[in-house]
Amino acid sequence: xxxxxxxxxxxxxxxxxxxxxxxxxxxxxxxxxxxxxxxxxxxxxxxxxxxxxxxxxxxxxxxxxxxxxxxxxxxxxxxxxxxxxxxxxxxxxxxxxxxxxxxxxxxxxxxxxxxxxxxxxxxxxxxxxxxxxxxxxxxxxxxxxxxxxxxxxxxxxxxxxxxxxxxxxxxxxxxxxxxxxxxxxxxxxxxxxxxxxxxxxxxxxxxxxxxxxxxxxxxxxxxxxxx
Amino acid sequence: xxxxxxxxxxxxxxxxxxxxxxxxxxxxxxxxxxxxxxxxxxxxxxxxxxxxxxxxxxxxxxxxxxxxxxxxxxxxxxxxxxxxxxxxxxxxxxxxxxxxxxxxxxxxxxxxxxxxxxxxxxxxxxxxxxxxxxxxxxxxxxxxxxxxxxxxxxxxxxxxxxxxxxxxxxxxxxxxxxxxxxxxxxxxxxxxxxxxxxxxxxxxxxxxxxxxxxxxxxxxxxxxxxx
Numbered sequence: 001x002x003x004x005x006x007x008x009x010x011x012x013x014x015x016x017x018x019x020x021x022x023x024x025x026x027x028x029x030x031x032x033x034x035x036x037x038x039x040x041x042x043x044x045x046x047x048x049x050x051x052x053x054x055x056x057x058x059x060x061x062x063x064x065x066x067x068x069x070x071x072x073x074x075x076x077x078x079x080x081x082x083x084x085x086x087x088x089x090x091x092x093x094x095x096x097x098x099x100x101x102x103x104x105x106x107x108x109x110x111x112x113x114x115x116x117x118x119x120x121x122x123x124x125x126x127x128x129x130x131x132x133x134x135x136x137x138x139x140x141x142x143x144x145x146x147x148x149x150x151x152x153x154x155x156x157x158x159x160x161x162x163x164x165x166x167x168x169x170x171x172x173x174x175x176x177x178x179x180x181x182x183x184x185x186x187x188x189x190x191x192x193x194x195x196x197x198x199x200x201x202x203x204x205x206x207x208x209x210x211x212x213x214x215x216x217x218x219x220x221x222x223x224x225x226x227x
Numbered sequence: 228x229x230x231x232x233x234x235x236x237x238x239x240x241x242x243x244x245x246x247x248x249x250x251x252x253x254x255x256x257x258x259x260x261x262x263x264x265x266x267x268x269x270x271x272x273x274x275x276x277x278x279x280x281x282x283x284x285x286x287x288x289x290x291x292x293x294x295x296x297x298x299x300x301x302x303x304x305x306x307x308x309x310x311x312x313x314x315x316x317x318x319x320x321x322x323x324x325x326x327x328x329x330x331x332x333x334x335x336x337x338x339x340x341x342x343x344x345x346x347x348x349x350x351x352x353x354x355x356x357x358x359x360x361x362x363x364x365x366x367x368x369x370x371x372x373x374x375x376x377x378x379x380x381x382x383x384x385x386x387x388x389x390x391x392x393x394x395x396x397x398x399x400x401x402x403x404x405x406x407x408x409x410x411x412x413x414x415x416x417x418x419x420x421x422x423x424x425x426x427x428x429x430x431x432x433x434x435x436x437x438x439x440x441x442x443x444x445x446x447x448x449x450x451x452x453x454x
Contacts, residue, residue, distance in 0.1 A: 196366070
């Protein structure tokens, strides 16, 4: 079965306080997005990447693609207004008889091992959604007040959210609604329960300057080159 | 009104994979706990710290106290089996006519500004619980399945959790039960709703090796000395 990774790199960088969108910031001399693409290209030799970027960042994205070992395995699609639109645009470039991972471009620390586990589990179970425990106490806002939640039942959701193409593609033919906050919610709305698997604590989203610092350190450590 | 900070430094370091408990690991040459103590001692000249440590770490804790600028403002209490027990032991050393912050020893990146806001708000409102938004999607485990939660209503809870002594001390006279996962839940069980305030994204709990790396970088950056 074919394997695709739809990588959504649509952020504008506003939370970071930087002019350059976060997926193009440099980590040890390479853009954040380079690491993300490299992980998926390394996971399977026959995997095809669909990179979804806003038109305004297409040139920057093409420059990253040109740095990759296998640029011919990367297709570029246009980002939309919502994440749902962006993913749908990416899915227009894939076949239904497939397994498809949808991933945040700024989660550059996901491991090859996690990607492979997601594909293997989605192939068997229909879907694979990586989640991790929450190490802080959690509260739920209710009106003016709040109440403590049982933290052991709360899971933080990561990507790659991975699905059989024959579940994911039909689900994305739905009309957008505000409850579609990630791919799992879209597939659930189409009537398919999703399958959770264990994610990785280091698989963080680079959204703040501090995240970038951490990612740089972890990449250095993985290379064994020190800080 | 008197000001106290009960700092709970009870962890055994098991999640870190290190022999040294995480509150004693070095960051830029100083123990994690040093930074935590220093922040509270710096916030107010008249604040008294009650440091709660397990008997097995008392000597290590005393060594850190000896490094502080104002060791005479630090009292040491014995840790208990649960966090509830540890906090209660710490509260035995404070007066009721006071404002009391309870803080995780391994949250060494809380700012002086956050500490002051907690005391000011708790003085006015009775309590101040710092919380931050959750940037990942969130799911709630239900039986074999799970469902998406509205992330905008989920808050991640930090410390210092700060209270008027006349609310906190009577609340800790209760019998322990499993729902007491932090100080806010104890005070709520005594019939007092808690007041949430904005926390800080960098105010992380050092529980994994990656957190220590990040904390080191942030402390370097704050000092302007680079990595």
